[in-house]
Amino acid sequence: MRQLIIAGNWKMHKTITEAVSFAQELKSSLDNVGTGVEVVVCPPFTALAPVAEVLKGSSIALAAQNMHWEKQGAYTGEIAPAMLKEIGCKYVVLGHSERRQYFGETDENVNKKVMSALENQLIPILCVGETLEQREAGITEKTVEAQTVGALAGLSPEQVSNLVIAYEPVWAIGTGRTASDDDAQQVNNFIRRVIASKFGSNAAEAVRIQYGGSVKPGNAKGLMSQQDIDGALVGGASLKVEDFAGIIKNSL
Numbered sequence: 001m002r003q004l005i006i007a008g009n010w011k012m013h014k015t016i017t018e019a020v021s022f023a024q025e026l027k028s029s030l031d032n033v034g035t036g037v038e039v040v041v042c043p044p045f046t047a048l049a050p051v052a053e054v055l056k057g058s059s060i061a062l063a064a065q066n067m068h069w070e071k072q073g074a075y076t077g078e079i080a081p082a083m084l085k086e087i088g089c090k091y092v093v094l095g096h097s098e099r100r101q102y103f104g105e106t107d108e109n110v111n112k113k114v115m116s117a118l119e120n121q122l123i124p125i126l127c128v129g130e131t132l133e134q135r136e137a138g139i140t141e142k143t144v145e146a147q148t149v150g151a152l153a154g155l156s157p158e159q160v161s162n163l164v165i166a167y168e169p170v171w172a173i174g175t176g177r178t179a180s181d182d183d184a185q186q187v188n189n190f191i192r193r194v195i196a197s198k199f200g201s202n203a204a205e206a207v208r209i210q211y212g213g214s215v216k217p218g219n220a221k222g223l224m225s226q227q228d229i230d231g232a233l234v235g236g237a238s239l240k241v242e243d244f245a246g247i248i249k250n251s252l
């Protein structure tokens, strides 16, 4: 049985002050939520340490939204994996479509980041997903397979078992246009079959595969009750405690 994992990706939102008060409020509103779901927040870099302080002793985990693959060096503006580990991050979001689209990330870069995260005991939340053009051209599976296989090249089945994959159709991100429960289930199931063929059935059974793209309190239950959907990567609706907590509670 895979534990649900619901992560709130704040993207480039919230100052330190806003992030800290959000974390305090979220902590108290999830007091009785139980262990059926793992809750993760992904603040911007500047708010990671202050939010880590607020979350100390709670079951809410911390994730960064990106990192460099190198240990250290002359990479102005970048953040190394050990820096995230030191703050207390458990997860790191890698290969988000916004990173691919606006910052030129390739499957090769994402693969280096996945390897480096694992070497530093950070669990990748690997994002994959097709654009609207790719969906309309009938190449959703081909696209998602290439991203998945490319990002996971060189990993062992054990390493794959422990990571999280987020299927995020680009056309559903921030658009209010969610994939139907069936469409999301179909692609998540396809990803699981890709993992099975490359890394074996144990890894495929264990790996958690989220859905992301306009997840809200009202559609969370339908999506989360699909066989191959093991959680959500939430953007816009993770910025308000009421909405994010609503998604978590409705998923159980």
Ligand SMILES: O=C[C@H](O)COP(=O)(O)O
Residues within 6 Å of the ligand: 009, 096, 168, 172, 173, 174, 175, 176, 212, 213, 214, 215, 233, 234, 235, 236, 237
């Ligand atoms: O990382 C989160 C996703 O990009 C989803 O964003 P959204 O919930 O605003 O559509």
